[in-house]
Amino acid sequence: MNLVSVEGISKAFGERVLFSDLSFGINAQQKVALIAQNGTGKTSILNILAGKDRPDTGMVNTRKGIRISYLEQDPELDGSITVEETIFRSDNEVLKVIHNYERALENPEDQNQYQKAFEAMERFNAWDFETQYKQILFKLQLTDLNARVETLSGGQKKRIALANALLNKPDLLILDEPTNHLDLEMIEWLENYFARESITLFMVTHDRYFLERVCNEILELDQGKLYSYKGNYSYFLEKKEARELQDAVELHKSKQLFKKELDWMRRQPKARTTKSKSRIDDFHDIKNRALQRRKDHQVQLEINMERLGSKILEFHNVVKAYPDTPILNKFSYSFLKGERLGIIGNNGTGKTTFLNLLTGKATPDGGKITTGETIQFGYYTQEGIQVKEGQKVIEVIREIGEYIPLKKGKQLSAQQLLERFLFDRKKQYDYVEKLSGGERKRLYLCTVLIKNPNFLILDEPTNDLDVVTLNVLESFLLDYPGCLVVVSHDRYFMDKIVDHLFVFRGGGVIEDFPGNYSDFRAYEDSSAGMRKEDEAQENTKSSAEKNHWREEGKRSGLSYAEQKEFKQLEKEIQDLEKRKNEMQNAFLDPKITPDEIANLSRSLQETEDLIDQKTERWIEISIQAEK
Numbered sequence: 223m224n225l226v227s228v229e230g231i232s233k234a235f236g237e238r239v240l241f242s243d244l245s246f247g248i249n250a251q252q253k254v255a256l257i258a259q260n261g262t263g264k265t266s267i268l269n270i271l272a273g274k275d276r277p278d279t280g281m282v283n284t285r286k287g288i289r290i291s292y293l294e295q296d297p298e299l300d301g302s303i304t305v306e307e308t309i310f311r312s313d314n315e316v317l318k319v320i321h322n323y324e325r326a327l328e329n330p331e332d333q334n335q336y337q338k339a340f341e342a343m344e345r346f347n348a349w350d351f352e353t354q355y356k357q358i359l360f361k362l363q364l365t366d367l368n369a370r371v372e373t374l375s376g377g378q379k380k381r382i383a384l385a386n387a388l389l390n391k392p393d394l395l396i397l398d399e400p401t402n403h404l405d406l407e408m409i410e411w412l413e414n415y416f417a418r419e420s421i422t423l424f425m426v427t428h429d430r431y432f433l434e435r436v437c438n439e440i441l442e443l444d445q446g447k448l449y450s451y452k453g454n455y456s457y458f459l460e461k462k463e464a465r466e467l468q469d470a471v472e473l474h475k476s477k478q479l480f481k482k483e484l485d486w487m488r489r490q491p492k493a494r495t496t497k498s499k500s501r502i503d504d505f506h507d508i509k510n511r512a513l514q515r516r517k518d519h520q521v522q523l524e525i526n527m528e529r530l531g532s533k534i535l536e537f538h539n540v541v542k543a544y545p546d547t548p549i550l551n552k553f554s555y556s557f558l559k560g561e562r563l564g565i566i567g568n569n570g571t572g573k574t575t576f577l578n579l580l581t582g583k584a585t586p587d588g589g590k591i592t593t594g595e596t597i598q599f600g601y602y603t604q605e606g607i608q609v610k611e612g613q614k615v616i617e618v619i620r621e622i623g624e625y626i627p628l629k630k631g632k633q634l635s636a637q638q639l640l641e642r643f644l645f646d647r648k649k650q651y652d653y654v655e656k657l658s659g660g661e662r663k664r665l666y667l668c669t670v671l672i673k674n675p676n677f678l679i680l681d682e683p684t685n686d687l688d689v690v691t692l693n694v695l696e697s698f699l700l701d702y703p704g705c706l707v708v709v710s711h712d713r714y715f716m717d718k719i720v721d722h723l724f725v726f727r728g729g730g731v732i733e734d735f736p737g738n739y740s741d742f743r744a745y746e747d748s749s750a751g752m753r754k755e756d757e758a759q760e761n762t763k764s765s766a767e768k769n770h771w772r773e774e775g776k777r778s779g780l781s782y783a784e785q786k787e788f789k790q791l792e793k794e795i796q797d798l799e800k801r802k803n804e805m806q807n808a809f810l811d812p813k814i815t816p817d818e819i820a821n822l823s824r825s826l827q828e829t830e831d832l833i834d835q836k837t838e839r840w841i842e843i844s845i846q847a848e849k
Contacts (some may be wrong), residue, residue: 224247224249224250224757225248225285225288225393225728226248226271226282226283226285227282227283228247228280228283229280230243230244230245230271230280230281230284231244231278231280231281232277232279232280232340233277233278233792236709239333240262241262241267241443241446242279243280244448246450247554251420251422253391253419253425253437254423254424254425254437254438254440254441254487255295255425255426255437255439255441255722256268256424256426257440257443257688257689258442258444258688258692259658260660260686260687260691261643261649261663261807263319263443264398265426265658270397271290271292271396272290273693274292278299288392288393288394289313289391289392289393289394290291291386291390293384293396293398294396294398295402296380296398296657299379300371301370301371302370303371304369304370304371304372305366305369305371305374306388309367309382309385311386312386313390315387316346316351316387317341317351317355317564318683320351320352320355322338322339322573323342323348326340327341339533343566349608355389359385361411362381362385363410363568364381364382377403377404377534380402380404381403384404394423394424395423396397396423397424398425399427399428399686400412400425400427400830401429401432401711402433404711405567405569405711406566406711406739408628409429409711412829413431413436414834417435417827418499418831419530419717422633423761426689428454428684429714430699430712430714431714433455434456434819435453435823436454439451439456440453440458441460442462449462454823455817455821456817457816459816460816460817461726474794485646486765524556529596530597530676530705531594531596531726533594533595533610534557534558534677534705535556535557535589535592535593535597535705536556536591536592537550537553537556537591538555538589539588540552540586541553541586541587541588541589542584542587543730544575549572549576549730550576550579550586553732554589555734558705559705561705561706561707562706562722563707563708563720563721564575564710564722564724565709565723565724566721566724566739567724567728568728570728571726571727571728572726573681573726574604576705576708576724576726577601577709579591581679596676597676597677598673598674598675598677599675599678599679599680600675600679601670602672604681604682604685606663606666607654607662607669609655609662610654611655613651613654614650614756615640615645615651616637616652617667618654618669619640619672620636622669622672623636626634626672627674635649643667643668645665647652659686660686662686663685664691667683675704676704678702678705678707680707680708681708681709682709682711683695683715684710684712684715692712694714696719706719716738717738717739718738720739721736721738722736723737723738723739730760740806742809743806747802747803747806748800774777787839787843788843790837791839791843792840795837798832799832801808805825805826806826806827
């Protein structure tokens with residue numbers, strides 16, 4: 223069933239054309255992602271779909287009566303009301319029924335109100351939805367429902383807006399960078415939620431694992447043209463490569479034909495026949511095709527840097543805490559040359575505070591931090607570039623220097639540097655405030671790197687960067703010889719870049735894990751499986767010490783069939799966890815093909831769904847046994 227049809231839309235701001243003559247459709251239960259470079263109009267397309275903006279030409283036809291929810295990158299919320307009031311402002315009638323029921327529970331003496339609320343819950347069959355509503359709030363860590371929105375961080379506001387979008391139960395959910403400001407646990411939960419729910423999605427995201435595991439169609443806006451790929455991210459990569467290879471073949475043929483026709487044109491007399499004129503017109507068309515150049519500029523990062531000395535950075539029994547929130551507790555660590563450290567942990571566990579301690583922006587409450595004399599920090603913060611009114615892109619770089627030193631004694635002008643960061647000469651004279659969010663982040667990254675840091679700190683560097691820029695940034699960082707510390711929720715990025723992790727558990731506990739994020743997840747899952755196995759063995763041992771399984775069954779409240787099913791479930795969950803770990807490790811094979819990734823992703827999702835299903839049943843029987 224078609225929900226939305228987009229026909230020939232275009233959008234421009236002054237002389238700057240974002241896109242023109244785009245057409246596509248969105249059908250029920252499709253999970254579509256839009257991929258394009260920053261500044262090509264991705265967010266504008268989402269705004270047009272959501273009805274917040276209008277195209278200059280063309281039209282958007284929406285199926286009558288469908289409900290659309292839109293999660294913006296920077297949602298606008300009423301700061302004067304509470305989290306709870308924000309959530310219950312939803313258009314979802316069932317959510318309003320739940321709200322009335324919870325109010326009735328707060329006033330048990332008003333039996334009439336309670337009876338009406340209870341009957342409404344029954345009439346709308348709202349009990350299951352109430353459970354789901356509470357699960358969504360819990361998973362997104364929205365526990366303080368009485369907090370005023372104006373007191374919350376940008377990340378907390380984004381999570382409120384996401385909860386609203388999910389609870390609205392829309393026919394079409396439009397998402398602009400949904401994983402920004404979510405920690406890794408939340409992202410994985412959201413992946414599973416979208417994979418499990420029969421929901422229609424249209425999204426823009428840079429999270430490539432999210433694209434791989436959630437989407438079943440990808441639209442690519444490239445050089446002003448829209449290409450459709452009926453598959454996930456692995457399928458997209460494979461078919462995009464094939465398309466570009468075919469384009470190269472066609473371009474070569476056009477060039478050969480152009481040379482032939484050019485020779486014919488030069489030999490033609492001035493007096494031409496009608497047939498010749500037709501061929502001349504064809505020649506000009508061939509010429510245009512032959513002279514096409516793909517604008518596949520890549521960010522080339524060959525920045526020079528000062529050599530690291532023998533002493534890098536050392537923590538000696540460092541203590542740091544805020545009221546009721548310990549961050550570090552007698553923490554000691556010495557950084558080595560070429561260190562490649564990733565930092566993960568839930569929001570509020572102290573990751574950004576740790577980075578500020580590294581750079582001297584924060585001071586420890588106890589202990590000592592010593593920094594080597596040759597250390598030059600480059601700190602890419604979440605706040606991004608500070609925009610000055612009326613400042614142009616080129617002026618931002620010239621404030622730092624007119625020429626930038628490169629390797630082997632070479633240098634680069636400010637204009638050339640910006641071109642390497644995908645800012646052409648015309649774009650360099652645009653005002654910074656007119657840049658898209660992703661373009662601003664790209665410019666900010668440029669200003670950090672041109673200072674030649676030998677100790678690079680990146681706090682959520684992947685937010686708002688397009689997939690093309692991310693691939694180039696990863697290539698640079700793989701060759702970066704200095705020390706590197708990365709905080710990121712982008713699992714694909716972390717897997718490629720870091721060698722070990724600091725896992726912030728909260729309460730001042732930091733674990734040093736030797737491996738990347740996928741290694742860590744595999745370890746965590748296997749540890750959870752082992753804990754279940756130990757508990758099962760302990761239960762079996764305890765059970766054996768008792769007289770007879772029939773008497774034990776009577777005491778536990780389980781029938782013989784339930785006891786048998788319980789033991790069988792434990793074994794099946796253990797086997798599934800082992801299979802899941804094997805599949806996750808298979809992703810790390812450098813020889814794995816895109817087809818194998820796609821097949822493996824489907825198998826992994828099926829296995830995870832089975833684990834969830836059997837674990838839920840295992841918990842049900844456990845609860846029954848305790849009665």
